[in-house]
Amino acid sequence: MLKLLRNVLLFQVLFVVCTLSTQTPSTCENLHDSYNIESPGDIIIGGLFAVHVKIESSVDLKKPEGQTCKGFDVRGLVKVLAMIHSIDKINNSTLLPGIKLGYKIYDTCTEPTMALRAAMKFLSKTNSSNDCVEVHCNYTDYLPTVKAVIGPATSEVSISVARLLNINLMPQISYSASAKILSDKIRFPAFLRTIPSDTFQSKAMAMLVQNFGWNWVGTIASDDDYSRSGIDSFISEAELLGACIAFQEIIPFYSSDQITTSRIKEVAKTIINRTRVNVIVMFARASHVVELFEILNTHNVSKIWIASDSWSSNNNITRMEKIQNIGNIIGFTFKSRNISKFRDYVKKLSFNSTGVNTFLKKYYMLYNFCTAEQNEDVDSCISDTKHPLKYNEHQNMSNSKELQYQENVFLVNNIEAGVTSSIQWSVYALTHALQNLLKCSEGICHRSSDFAPWELLEELKKVNITKEGNRIQFDSFGDFISGYDILMWKPIKDKMALGHIIAEYDIQTNKFIIKDSRFNNFKNVVSKCSSPCQLGQLKLSSEGQHTCCYDCVNCSSDTFSNTTDAQQCFHCSEDEWAPTGSASCNKKDIIFLKWTNAFSIVLLIFSALGIVLILVIIVIFIKNINTPAVKSNGGILSIVMLLSLMLSFTSVYFFLGKPNNVTCKFRQCLFGISFTLSVSCALTKSLAILFAFNFNPANQKYLKNCYNPWLIISICTGFQVIICAMWLIFNAPRADRDVRRHPKEILLECIEGSNVAFAVMLGYIALLALICFIFAFKGRKLPENYNEAKFITFSMLIYFISWITFVPVYVTTNGQFLPAVEVVTILSSTYGILCCQFFPKCYIILFKKEYNTTSSFLKNLYDFSLKSSKIISKSQISAKSSLSSLPHLSIKHDSFQKLDNINRNSFIESNRMKWVPRKRFSSL
Numbered sequence: 048m049l050k051l052l053r054n055v056l057l058f059q060v061l062f063v064v065c066t067l068s069t070q071t072p073s074t075c076e077n078l079h080d081s082y083n084i085e086s087p088g089d090i091i092i093g094g095l096f097a098v099h100v101k102i103e104s105s106v107d108l109k110k111p112e113g114q115t116c117k118g119f120d121v122r123g124l125v126k127v128l129a130m131i132h133s134i135d136k137i138n139n140s141t142l143l144p145g146i147k148l149g150y151k152i153y154d155t156c157t158e159p160t161m162a163l164r165a166a167m168k169f170l171s172k173t174n175s176s177n178d179c180v181e182v183h184c185n186y187t188d189y190l191p192t193v194k195a196v197i198g199p200a201t202s203e204v205s206i207s208v209a210r211l212l213n214i215n216l217m218p219q220i221s222y223s224a225s226a227k228i229l230s231d232k233i234r235f236p237a238f239l240r241t242i243p244s245d246t247f248q249s250k251a252m253a254m255l256v257q258n259f260g261w262n263w264v265g266t267i268a269s270d271d272d273y274s275r276s277g278i279d280s281f282i283s284e285a286e287l288l289g290a291c292i293a294f295q296e297i298i299p300f301y302s303s304d305q306i307t308t309s310r311i312k313e314v315a316k317t318i319i320n321r322t323r324v325n326v327i328v329m330f331a332r333a334s335h336v337v338e339l340f341e342i343l344n345t346h347n348v349s350k351i352w353i354a355s356d357s358w359s360s361n362n363n364i365t366r367m368e369k370i371q372n373i374g375n376i377i378g379f380t381f382k383s384r385n386i387s388k389f390r391d392y393v394k395k396l397s398f399n400s401t402g403v404n405t406f407l408k409k410y411y412m413l414y415n416f417c418t419a420e421q422n423e424d425v426d427s428c429i430s431d432t433k434h435p436l437k438y439n440e441h442q443n444m445s446n447s448k449e450l451q452y453q454e455n456v457f458l459v460n461n462i463e464a465g466v467t468s469s470i471q472w473s474v475y476a477l478t479h480a481l482q483n484l485l486k487c488s489e490g491i492c493h494r495s496s497d498f499a500p501w502e503l504l505e506e507l508k509k510v511n512i513t514k515e516g517n518r519i520q521f522d523s524f525g526d527f528i529s530g531y532d533i534l535m536w537k538p539i540k541d542k543m544a545l546g547h548i549i550a551e552y553d554i555q556t557n558k559f560i561i562k563d564s565r566f567n568n569f570k571n572v573v574s575k576c577s578s579p580c581q582l583g584q585l586k587l588s589s590e591g592q593h594t595c596c597y598d599c600v601n602c603s604s605d606t607f608s609n610t611t612d613a614q615q616c617f618h619c620s621e622d623e624w625a626p627t628g629s630a631s632c633n634k635k636d637i638i639f640l641k642w643t644n645a646f647s648i649v650l651l652i653f654s655a656l657g658i659v660l661i662l663v664i665i666v667i668f669i670k671n672i673n674t675p676a677v678k679s680n681g682g683i684l685s686i687v688m689l690l691s692l693m694l695s696f697t698s699v700y701f702f703l704g705k706p707n708n709v710t711c712k713f714r715q716c717l718f719g720i721s722f723t724l725s726v727s728c729a730l731t732k733s734l735a736i737l738f739a740f741n742f743n744p745a746n747q748k749y750l751k752n753c754y755n756p757w758l759i760i761s762i763c764t765g766f767q768v769i770i771c772a773m774w775l776i777f778n779a780p781r782a783d784r785d786v787r788r789h790p791k792e793i794l795l796e797c798i799e800g801s802n803v804a805f806a807v808m809l810g811y812i813a814l815l816a817l818i819c820f821i822f823a824f825k826g827r828k829l830p831e832n833y834n835e836a837k838f839i840t841f842s843m844l845i846y847f848i849s850w851i852t853f854v855p856v857y858v859t860t861n862g863q864f865l866p867a868v869e870v871v872t873i874l875s876s877t878y879g880i881l882c883c884q885f886f887p888k889c890y891i892i893l894f895k896k897e898y899n900t901t902s903s904f905l906k907n908l909y910d911f912s913l914k915s916s917k918i919i920s921k922s923q924i925s926a927k928s929s930l931s932s933l934p935h936l937s938i939k940h941d942s943f944q945k946l947d948n949i950n951r952n953s954f955i956e957s958n959r960m961k962w963v964p965r966k967r968f969s970s971l
Contacts, residue, residue: 082098082099082116082153082154082156082161082405083151083152083153083154083165083405084127084150084151084152084404084405084406085149085150085151085152086131086134086149086150087147087149088138088147088148088149088150089146089147089148089149089496090146090147090148090149090194090481090496091148091149091150091151091192091193091194092130092134092148092149092150092151092193092194092195092196092197092474092477093150093151093152093153093165093166093169093193093195093196093197093198094127094130094150094151094152094153094196094197094198095152095153095155095162095165095166095196095197095198095199095200095204095208096123096126096127096130096152096153096154096155096198096199096200097120097123097154097155097156097157097199097200097201097204098116098119098120098123098124098127098154098156098406099116099117099118099119099120099123099154099156099157100116100117100118100119100120100156100157100334100430101116101117101118101156101157101158101334102114102115102116102117102156102158102161103115103116103117114156114158114160114161116154116156116158116161118334118430119409119410119413119429119430120430121410121426121429121430121457121458121461122361122362122363122461122463123154123200123406124406124407124410124458125393125458125461125462125463125467126200126222126463126466126467126470127152127404127406128389128392128393128396128407128458129389129466129467129470129471130150130152130197130470130473130474131150131152131404132389132392133470133471133473133474133475134148134149134150134474137474137475137478141490142478142479142482142487143478143481143482143485143487143492144487144490144491144492145491145492146481146485146487146492146496148478151168151169151192151193153165153168154406155198155199155200155204157200157201157204158204159203159204159207159208162199162204162207162208163207163208163211166196166208166211166212167180167211168192168193169191169192169193169196169212169217170191170192170193170211170212170214170215170217171191171192172189172190172191172192173190173191173192173497178192186214186215186216186499187499187501188499189215189499190497190498190499191215191217191500193217193500194217194218194498194500194503195217195218195219195220195477195500195503195507196208196212196217196218196219196220197220197221197222197470197473197474197477198219198221198222199221199224200221200222200223200224200466201223201224201271201273201357202224202225202226202228202229202245202271202272202273202276203226203271203272203273204224205219205221205224205226205229205238206224206226206228206229206235206272209229209235209237209238210234210235212237213235213236213237215237215499215500215501216236216237216500216501216504217237217500217501217504218237218239218477218480218500218503218504218507219237219238219239220239220240220241220473220476220477220507221238221239221240221241221242222240222241222242222466222469222470222473223242223356223357223381223466223469224240224273225240225242225243225244225245225248225273225277225356226244226245226272226273226276226277227244227245227246227276227277227280228272228276229244229525230244230246230524230525230526231524232523232524232525235525237500237501237504238525239476239507239508239521239525239526240469240525240526240527241469241470241472241473241476241519241527242356242381242469242526242527242529243381243526243527243528243529243530243531243554244524244526245273245276245277245280246280247530247531247552247554248277248355248356248379248531249277249278249280249281249283249284250280250284250557251379251531251552251559252281252284252285252328252353252355252379253281253284253285253287253288253290254284254288254552254557254559255353255377255533255559256285256288256290256326256328256353257285257288257289257290258559259569259570259572260570260573260575261290261325261326261351261572261573261574261575262289262290262291262574262575262576262595263290263291263293263323263324263326263574263575263576263593263595263596264285264290264291264292264293264324264326264327264328264574265292265293265294265295265296265317265318265321265324265326265327265328266278266281266282266292266294266295266296266327266328266329266330267296267297267298267314267327267328267329267330267331267339268295268296268297268298268329268330268331269297269298269300269330269331269332269335270297270298270299270300270301271300271332273330273357274330274331274332274355274357275297275330277330277355278295278328278330281328281330282295289594289595290595291576291593291594291595291596293321293323293324293576293593294317294321294324296313296314296317297310298310298311298314298331298335298339300332300335307335307338308338311335311338311339311342312342314339315339315342315343315346315348318343318348318350319343319346319348323574323575323576324350324574325350325351325572325573325574326350326351326353326572326574327350327351327352327353328353328355329352329353329354329355329358330355330357331355331357331358332357332358333357333358333361333363333364336354336358336361336364337363337364337367340364340367340370340373341367343373344367344368344369344370344372344373347372348373348374349372349373349374350373350374351374351375351377351569351572351574352373352374352375352376352377353377353379354376354377354378354379355379356378356379356380356381356465356531358378359376359378359379359380359534360378360380360463360464360465360466360534360545362426362460362461362545363426363427363430364543365536365542365543365544365545366426366427366542367542368541368542369541370541370542370543371538371541371542371543375535375536375569375572376535376536376543377533377534377535377569378533378534378535378536378545379531379532379533379534379552380463380464380465380531380532380533380534381465381466381468381469381529381531381532382465382468382517382529382530382531382532382551383464383465383467383468383532384468384471384472384514384515384516384517385515386462386464386467386468386471389462389467389471390459390462393455393458393459393462394455394456394459395455396455396458397451410429410454410458411454413428413429414429414450414453414454414457415450416428417429418450418453425457426457426461465532468517469527472514472517472519472527475512475514475519476507476510476519476521477503477507479510479512479519480503480506480507480509480510481503481506483506483509483510484498484502484503484506485498507521508521508525517529528554528555529554530551530552530553530554531551531552532548532550532551533548533549533550533551533552533559533566534546534547534548534549535547535549535563535565535566547562547563548562548563549561549562549563549565549566550562550563550566575595576593576595576596576597577595577596577597577598577599578599579611579612580597580599580608580611580612580613581599581611582608582609582610582611582630583601583602583607583608583628583629583630584599584600584601584602584608584613584628585599585600585602585608585613585614585615585616586598586599586612586613586614587599587600601627601628602616602625602627602628602629603616603627604624604625604626604627604790605618605619605623605624605625605632605790606618606619606625606629607619607625607629607630607631607632608630609630609631619632620632621784621786621793622634622635622784622786622793623635624790624791633791635786635791635792635793636791636792636793637792637793637795638792638793638794638795638862638863639704639705639706639794639795639796639863640702640703640704640863640864640866640867641703641704641705642703642704646864646867647703647867650699650703650867650870650871650874651699651700651703653874653878654696654697654699654700654870654874655696657692657693657696657874657877657878657881658693658696658697660881661689661690661692661693661696661881662693664689664881664885664889665686665689665690667889667892667893668680668685668686668689668888669686671892671899674892674899675899675900675901675903676888676891676892676898676899677888677892679835679888680732680835680884680885680888681728681731681732681735681835684728684731684732684756684760685728685885685888687724687728687760688724688725688728688729688880688884689885691721691722691724691725691728692721692725692877692880692881694717694720694721694724695718695721695722695725695873695877696874696877697717697721698714698717698718698721698873699870699873699874701713701714701717702714702866702867702869702870702873703866703870705795706782706783706795706796706797707782708781708782710782710797711779711780711781711782711797711798712775712779712780712781714780714797715771715774715780715799715805715808716771716774716775718873719767719770719771719808719809719812720764720767720768720771722812722873722876722877723763723764723767723811723812723815724760724764725877725880726763726812726815726816726819726846726880727759727760727763727764727815728760729819729823729839729842729843729880729884730759730763730815730818730819730822731756731759731760732835732839733819733822733823733835733836733839734754734759734822735754735756736822736823736835736836763815766811767808767811767812770804770807770808770811771808773804774800774801774804774805774808777801777804778800778801778804779800780797780798780799780800780805781797781798781800782795782796782797783795783796783797783798788861788862794862794863796863796865796866797866809850813847813850816843816846816847817843819839819843820839820840820843820844820847822836823835823836823837823839823840823843824836824840835884838883838884838887839883839884841879841883842879842880842882842883842884844879845875845876845879845880845883846876846879846880849872849875849876849879850872850876852872853868853869853872856868857869
């Protein structure tokens, strides 16, 4: 019920509005006919062009009266002529048979309100005598006087007009309004344009800035929709590409001349003070550019200026005095076609052929006036907003051919190829849309020209033709996908001229196409907040600063940067190093105890000498295997001991040279097992001597049965084998690269894997050595020439001294000579055993052969026993408990007492086979 009531109320409201709108409108007078030109036709095309720069500003405007325009713009007149010429060409062709295109062209004076007044006339009903707009609720069947509109030039004016034309969905095709907002088809459904959106121009500018390495740029924009939209888009794109905006200046447009001039002076001051900013992007009106350049010329400011399409081809700027001092100007212009026919058309214009073209009449009049005044700068004279001349259609003007030629050449020089081409494409697009809408074929159009504008709009969206190699087609946003030409202005005497195209920007590929090598010359221009950081440095930005403003800091040691303006320094790999501020890394030197090292050579010589000595001793011992000297040294046992010492010397070779996993595992185990074997042999010999001379003879049989030298050696060595095997299985030594010990070196070394296992291995050898030392020390007073215990004691002392010294030195030493510490210890302890236990025997065998006999040996035993007997007899044995505690000594005492009464030599001869100590020794 509520829904029904709401619909009824809505219908009543609409009925009232529609009723009011159908009332007879009041008569409207044509205002400012001097600012429009028209030509009749079957289909009328509207045109909006800025033939004047601005309107007379009034601070205290009280009535909505018509306003006066000032500042004649020759370029605006040329655009009007381009539209007229294009329509004339269509009328003279067979594209629309039986249909003549007419036009109504109005001067917007670069002012939205003037353009809106003209747009209201466009919307007036067809065949209406009073040119007034009827108000309807539904404009589907409304037939206005104008079917489509070309223009206006600026985005701000286009936005205002588009909102009004949206009422009828009247097609509006702009030839230079490029603001991004106009691509919004929700807000501007009837707006089309024959140029790309500013989005692409801003993106191209940002890419240009990035391409030349400029990251510190300034921006200047006029305070209008086009300039603000373009500069905002550029700033966004530039910042995405890493550029920073040094300053953003806005110049007011609708303020008074005094305010605008004051603001331009402030902008000029900013530019002068920012010496590091050498590139400035300007989306601005030509009048603002002229005034700014005039101020900067007095200060000799030279920059790179990136010009938007709004002033990139403006001849008023190129003809400024000393404009070449302002620097280099890179301009973005719209793509253009061949306009030679239009140039010829302009050259052939005459005052007599102007007809109702009041704009052209005024131009001729102004040109005549300026030349009569002998003003050198005709362009400034014509566009002077303070010009006192009023238009008078009855004013007499010169008709000389020379002056007529000059006037037309002046017009030709103000032709902008890009904008002219866009106007022509607009007319061609409308023509082909009309051709499809009116169903024109075979010399006749099958539909009348009475159609609504929205119907033409639908056909315009479908247009897809190629004209002289240029595709005319609108995308879904109503924009052309063409591109931009990039111009570089060239100096000519004291002025400048639009130069050749040095590059093109392709929208679809998003790339520059270089047409002239001078394009790359701009790479030599520097526009940066901070000087580029060199190789080996990184950028360090301070908090609150632009990212483009930074300090350059050297990379720390072992880091590098190989690009300029590096954001970070990269770490060198583990096998590389770099000094502070380096651009690359250097390979670290690989060090280890090489074979060629002098110290290594010395160690190898001592090791080889030890092996040679052992081989010589083995030969000597084998040849004298049955002599008392060899037998007293263990016989075959001594050969085994010598072989184990040779293996200890051999292990030295595995401590030198380049380490690898095999040598690291083998060297410690080889030394540990071989040296354990040699110590076990020494322990066995010391134990045998102790059993032979220091125990009660009554226990000899028991000790003899218990004593098994090979079993003892096997057990002692076997424990070491087990220790080494467990070490290798669970945490074996291995080769390692020490990259942190020295910044420029890599130490190849063997790490022991388990330090506990290493300590246990050495500790086990030390334990055996200690036991051996204790046993040997107890038997140190045996027969002098055959006293093994004494030599074993000395060798064990040398071992202890070597390895006790080894521990602190090994712990505190590092580097390539660490293995040498252990090698020296191995050599010293091995040489200690070799020299103490084998050299005396070799000396006796080689040089004291008389002592290496059985009789000499027994005599030595007799002297030792006699000496011991005398010592015991002199001792005080007062208690049985003392004797009972030393039973073997009391036996010796009783025996040796008899020796005082018997001849020593006969005793030895007669008791050679019965002497108990001899039996003990020989049994061992």
